[in-house]
Amino acid sequence: MKTHTTTEKSEMARRQIDIRKTSQELTPTQIVRELDNYIIGQHEAKKSVAIALRNRWRRLQVPENLREEIMPNNIILIGPTGVGKTEIARRLAKLANAPFIKVEASKFTEVGYVGRDVDSMIRDLTELAVVMVKSEKTGEVQEKAEHLAEERILDILIPSVRKSKSEGNALSAEASDEELNEKTRERFREKIKAGQLDDRIIELDLPTDQFPAMQILGPMNLEEMGVNLQDVFGNIMPKKMKKRKMSVADAKQILIHEEAQKLIDQDAAIKEAIRRVENSGIVFLDEIDKIAGSRSASAGPDVSREGVQRDLLPIVEGSTVATKYGMVRTDHVLFIASGAFHVSKPSDLIPELQGRFPIRVELKSLTEEDFVKILTLPQNALIKQYVALLKTDGVEIDFSDGAIRAIARIATQVNDEVENIGARRLHTIMTSLLEEILFDAPEKISSATISITKELVEEKLNSIVKNKDLSRFIL
Numbered sequence: 001m002k003t004h005t006t007t008e009k010s011e012m013a014r015r016q017i018d019i020r021k022t023s024q025e026l027t028p029t030q031i032v033r034e035l036d037n038y039i040i041g042q043h044e045a046k047k048s049v050a051i052a053l054r055n056r057w058r059r060l061q062v063p064e065n066l067r068e069e070i071m072p073n074n075i076i077l078i079g080p081t082g083v084g085k086t087e088i089a090r091r092l093a094k095l096a097n098a099p100f101i102k103v104e105a106s107k108f109t110e111v112g113y114v115g116r117d118v119d120s121m122i123r124d125l126t127e128l129a130v131v132m133v134k135s136e137k138t139g140e141v142q143e144k145a146e147h148l149a150e151e152r153i154l155d156i157l158i159p160s161v162r163k164s165k166s167e168g169n170a171l172s173a174e175a176s177d178e179e180l181n182e183k184t185r186e187r188f189r190e191k192i193k194a195g196q197l198d199d200r201i202i203e204l205d206l207p208t209d210q211f212p213a214m215q216i217l218g219p220m221n222l223e224e225m226g227v228n229l230q231d232v233f234g235n236i237m238p239k240k241m242k243k244r245k246m247s248v249a250d251a252k253q254i255l256i257h258e259e260a261q262k263l264i265d266q267d268a269a270i271k272e273a274i275r276r277v278e279n280s281g282i283v284f285l286d287e288i289d290k291i292a293g294s295r296s297a298s299a300g301p302d303v304s305r306e307g308v309q310r311d312l313l314p315i316v317e318g319s320t321v322a323t324k325y326g327m328v329r330t331d332h333v334l335f336i337a338s339g340a341f342h343v344s345k346p347s348d349l350i351p352e353l354q355g356r357f358p359i360r361v362e363l364k365s366l367t368e369e370d371f372v373k374i375l376t377l378p379q380n381a382l383i384k385q386y387v388a389l390l391k392t393d394g395v396e397i398d399f400s401d402g403a404i405r406a407i408a409r410i411a412t413q414v415n416d417e418v419e420n421i422g423a424r425r426l427h428t429i430m431t432s433l434l435e436e437i438l439f440d441a442p443e444k445i446s447s448a449t450i451s452i453t454k455e456l457v458e459e460k461l462n463s464i465v466k467n468k469d470l471s472r473f474i475l
């Protein structure tokens with residue numbers, strides 16, 4: 001009877017999680033709306049990443065025989081520097097309830113060269129998914145694990161009397177002893193729950209970290225091989241235990257973790273993680289233009305760039321990567337690449353790779369109007385950041401509309417005249433503008449509120465803007 005109810009309960013919990021998951025699946029419109037909270041403009045780019053993200057979910061709803069045939073439509077985001085390419089990816093990562101990894105294409109090198117090989121991104125993605133699934137599963141068993149952890153702390157605090165049972169003479173006295181012991185345990189359990197014993201120091205048996213020396217064995221990076229020696233040897237050699245003193249509060253955290261790990265079906269978690277990587281994993285390949293050498297040039301580095309592209313190809317096309325958790329197929333992993341393509345063009349990528357990124361979206365250069373919005377609207381807008389920063393020192397700053405417009409105008413002007421670095425220009429301008437206040441606060445600031453007006457902005461920045469050589473260095 002009892003087992004029946006617990007399985008029923010876990011079934012209910014599972015269903016609840018399923019509901020939570022589907023309600024978290026955002027529709028394209030919702031995704032764009034979420035991205036709008038952080039990124040100004042770039043509607044086309046937002047739309048295509050939203051569609052791509054939603055298509056992952058749609059594919060999983062399709063009957064199985066067709067599902068295998070539906071390939072992800074990988075995307076290349078193209079646009080000048082500082083217009084929000086990486087920012088879109090970063091925000092998407094937070095939205096996507098899916099394993100997501102952002103890697104710089106430029107850090108890969110061809111097989112045989114020093115550097116990371118391209119397979120490592122799939123290994124990292126899998127590692128991430130495993131952490132993700134395990135932490136979800138931990139949430140499910142949290143209550144049980146807490147109970148077991150308390151139980152173990154109680155064992156340390158109040159040694160059980162039951163051990164003396166074997167001697168078995170005065171039965172009734174022993175029974176009452178046991179009862180008494182049980183009562184004390186109950187009392188202490190309440191105290192532990194209420195955190196009243198948090199500061200008490202207890203001694204705990206913990207497995208020591210093993211074989212730190214293993215990591216430096218041999219010239220090859222073992223992690224790159226996808227082998228974890230600790231796992232291999234850890235199972236053969238007995239774990240070394242070490243006594244450590246710590247507070248009940250710390251011990252509880254450690255023990256909850258330990259118990260949770262025992263409760264989770266590790267193999268099932270890993271299977272689930274691999275399933276998620278294969279079906280909904282997203283890889284964001286940043287700075288892909290850096291590996292697109294123009295093919296006419298035959299100088300050294302280009303050889304290796306093209307080599308990286310050739311290494312990337314099978315992964316993007318769909319292959320099987322060996323990870324320490326098992327084989328992972330990349331056929332349905334979504335790749336979003338991004339690059340400024342200043343010097344090179346998408347057509348400089350090797351043709352096979354171009355074909356694997358059928359969707360190209362261009363991000364536009366930002367206008368003065370966009371800068372005004374970027375300064376004020378996003379949840380993490382620069383102005384909001386500085387206001388919050390200075391508030392910690394008791395200084396209120398207040399920007400007039402005219403001031404914000406002036407900042408945006410100057411940013412556009414410097415971008416036009418010196419170099420277009422997009423919204424990053426706002427950062428440099430804001431720091432120059434506010435440097436004095438940031439330095440003087442809190443001592444030398446007399447009034448509690450400082451108004452930043454159009455005049456103040458112009459007074460501070462115009463002289464720098466006018467002097468080209470100076471602005472090249474400062475702004």
Ligand SMILES: Nc1ncnc2c1ncn2[C@@H]1O[C@H](COP(=O)(O)OP(=O)(O)OP(=O)(O)O)[C@@H](O)[C@H]1O
Pocket residue numbers: 038039040041042079080081082083084085086087088339340374378422423424
């Ligand atoms: N459209 C935008 N809306 C809001 N903030 C933006 C926008 N574009 C850029 N930013 C801000 O500018 C900074 C740089 O943007 P981001 O890192 O996305 O540039 P990027 O397009 O990836 O450039 P690069 O090609 O140099 O990598 C970020 O801090 C971001 O907050």
Ligand SMILES: [Mg+2]
Pocket residue numbers: 085086087286287
């Ligand atoms: Mg970037």
